[in-house]
Amino acid sequence: MSTSAHAASHAQRPSRSAKAGRTVRFRILRCDGPGKPSRWETFAVKVEPGANVISCLRQIAANPVTVDGKATTPVVWDAGCLEEVCGACTMVINGKVRQSCSCLIDEYAPDDNNEITLEPMTKFPVVRDLWVDRARMFSDLKRVKGWVPIDGTFFLGAGPRERPKSQATRYVLSTCMTCGCCLEACPQYNIEPDPEAWETSFLGAFAISQARLFNMHQTGKELAGERLDALESPGGLNDCGNAQNCVKVCPKLIPLTESIGAMGRATTIHAIASWFSRG
Amino acid sequence: MNSSENAPGAASFMDRNYFLLRRLHSLTGIVPIGVFLCVHLLTNSSVLWGAVAERGGHTGGWREGGVAYFTREVVWINEQIPHLLLIEITLWASIIFHSVLGIYYAASGKSNVSRYSYQGNWRYSLQRISGYVGVAFILYHVGTLRWGWTFLVPGGTEWSYQFAASTLAASLRGGNEGFTLAGVVVSLFYMISVGLLVFHFANGLWTAAITWGLTVSDRAQRRWGVVCAGVGAALLLMGWGSVLGYALLDPAKARAVEEDAALPHDKTVIGPDKTWRGNREGEHPLAEPGYPWPGTETAVTKESQEGPLQR
Ligand code: HEM
Ligand code: SF4
Ligand code: SF4
Ligand code: FES
Numbered sequence: 169m170s171t172s173a174h175a176a177s178h179a180q181r182p183s184r185s186a187k188a189g190r191t192v193r194f195r196i197l198r199c200d201g202p203g204k205p206s207r208w209e210t211f212a213v214k215v216e217p218g219a220n221v222i223s224c225l226r227q228i229a230a231n232p233v234t235v236d237g238k239a240t241t242p243v244v245w246d247a248g249c250l251e252e253v254c255g256a257c258t259m260v261i262n263g264k265v266r267q268s269c270s271c272l273i274d275e276y277a278p279d280d281n282n283e284i285t286l287e288p289m290t291k292f293p294v295v296r297d298l299w300v301d302r303a304r305m306f307s308d309l310k311r312v313k314g315w316v317p318i319d320g321t322f323f324l325g326a327g328p329r330e331r332p333k334s335q336a337t338r339y340v341l342s343t344c345m346t347c348g349c350c351l352e353a354c355p356q357y358n359i360e361p362d363p364e365a366w367e368t369s370f371l372g373a374f375a376i377s378q379a380r381l382f383n384m385h386q387t388g389k390e391l392a393g394e395r396l397d398a399l400e401s402p403g404g405l406n407d408c409g410n411a412q413n414c415v416k417v418c419p420k421l422i423p424l425t426e427s428i429g430a431m432g433r434a435t436t437i438h439a440i441a442s443w444f445s446r447g
Numbered sequence: 448m449n450s451s452e453n454a455p456g457a458a459s460f461m462d463r464n465y466f467l468l469r470r471l472h473s474l475t476g477i478v479p480i481g482v483f484l485c486v487h488l489l490t491n492s493s494v495l496w497g498a499v500a501e502r503g504g505h506t507g508g509w510r511e512g513g514v515a516y517f518t519r520e521v522v523w524i525n526e527q528i529p530h531l532l533l534i535e536i537t538l539w540a541s542i543i544f545h546s547v548l549g550i551y552y553a554a555s556g557k558s559n560v561s562r563y564s565y566q567g568n569w570r571y572s573l574q575r576i577s578g579y580v581g582v583a584f585i586l587y588h589v590g591t592l593r594w595g596w597t598f599l600v601p602g603g604t605e606w607s608y609q610f611a612a613s614t615l616a617a618s619l620r621g622g623n624e625g626f627t628l629a630g631v632v633v634s635l636f637y638m639i640s641v642g643l644l645v646f647h648f649a650n651g652l653w654t655a656a657i658t659w660g661l662t663v664s665d666r667a668q669r670r671w672g673v674v675c676a677g678v679g680a681a682l683l684l685m686g687w688g689s690v691l692g693y694a695l696l697d698p699a700k701a702r703a704v705e706e707d708a709a710l711p712h713d714k715t716v717i718g719p720d721k722t723w724r725g726n727r728e729g730e731h732p733l734a735e736p737g738y739p740w741p742g743t744e745t746a747v748t749k750e751s752q753e754g755p756l757q758r
Contacts, residue, residue: 402461439467
């Protein structure tokens, strides 16, 4: 998959010179808080050159009046880096999940009065408006022990050498920003508001890929067996139904389906080996 | 003990054996169910290619040869194949296991092709739809043709393994006299279901390779995808060819070939010349004493070589 083909899949139409000084309508699914009903509100924004969804949301926040002239509360969203590396601003734009900070208005709405639809992600509990709570993703990272175990009470010295080939494979896996796109698009990943149930709910493509990342790390390998045990348990790797939507929507172009295949192989070997050796 | 007390125990059995059950589900889809599907469609499609096979021992046209071959094959399966009961028990246990778990697993997902209409996502959804249709079809197919649910067969034909092709043709057409409307519906149901089940197997072969970790890289998954598509295309050709082959068969003509090709069906053997012969000639319920069976050295007449169709 080439980068340009991937970027094109996000754009609604081929990029062309957008009309200067035009107005774009934002149709936004709003919600006042957890458990509250949702409603649609539409805002008109005069877009500046190079505008993105976040910059338009800022304009709406500065003047929260709908197209019907009704004054309302400012739309709430989450953001951090504003350069597509933190994942906080992820939302559903025109029906597809992506980062809003890197979503250019010129691509999505090149003409006057074009409309852009914004919805919060559907697989996580809504905190307010476009802001969702992705805490479950961190619980999933804990399940697969997504870290290198180096904590201790004394200095352990330099770690083992890393091979360039494995480093090259691991680098792209390490760019995961826990944004949740792969989970939002996955037909096997369902919303689960109850944290009690997270332990046995599907942990999703990103966690499988992180388990692979740390199992390839020279020191991270220490926990390889435990990670594979987690992937073999309920809600683990086998809940994946191979729809392969995850790899299509990942903004970091992480080869998630290769990670799923690699961990499929590792769990097959691990399961057989432990059946013959476990006490 | 009420059911709510049972529930945690039941859930924990699934949970304790989660990995094993998932992998057994995947395995049963290929062995034995998938392998059976391949063999089954190969046998059924012999109505199209049986004329070129020696075992049919029929010297008529391609259609007569096909019917003759298929008849002998089915009689052989029903009377001579070793351990038929064991084969049937293994298959049924696997199909029930795979279907029950399949429906349970399918219920755990939520299709989203309307938003993410990628080809892979369509296949994911179709894998589940074809599973559901497959359960219905397998029940109807086996129920009507093996367990005698004739009330579900338009025309009420009872399938018989001694007259496999003619009774199958009548079941698909809705009787012995050409197509009825219900017959067209049944034939279409067969076409759709066979297509879906072949897709299910071919796509399952592709996903199973990821599940087990056989294919890891994107390119390996693509390469294997080409192989699976090839397997699927071949099976589809055989499956659809079979349904059409029998649906377009005149039951009366097929019956004549079957009677001609039949042998004393309780004691059939393969002769050293690889053709079929009866070792208790004349005991077939349909046979006149000394009826000339094709392939026997005893009474090869002009009539037996040309077959009754020319009569
Ligand atoms: C002709 C009969 C059948 C054959 C040959 C067959 C074969 C297969 C194969 C090879 C797989 C792939 C397993 C994997 O991805 O690891 C599969 C998956 C599946 N089958 Fe079947 N199957 C049959 C009937 C059924 C039936 C009747 C159902 C009932 C709903 C069903 C439901 C499923 C489901 C839901 C999956 C996906 C499981 C997953 O991805 O976790 N199958 N099947
Ligand atoms: S391949 Fe697996 S993890 Fe990825 S979207 Fe499909 S079901 Fe979800
Ligand atoms: S794998 Fe990709 S889509 Fe999934 S959380 Fe990481 S960066 Fe986001
Ligand atoms: S704000 Fe960090 S990815 Fe958009």
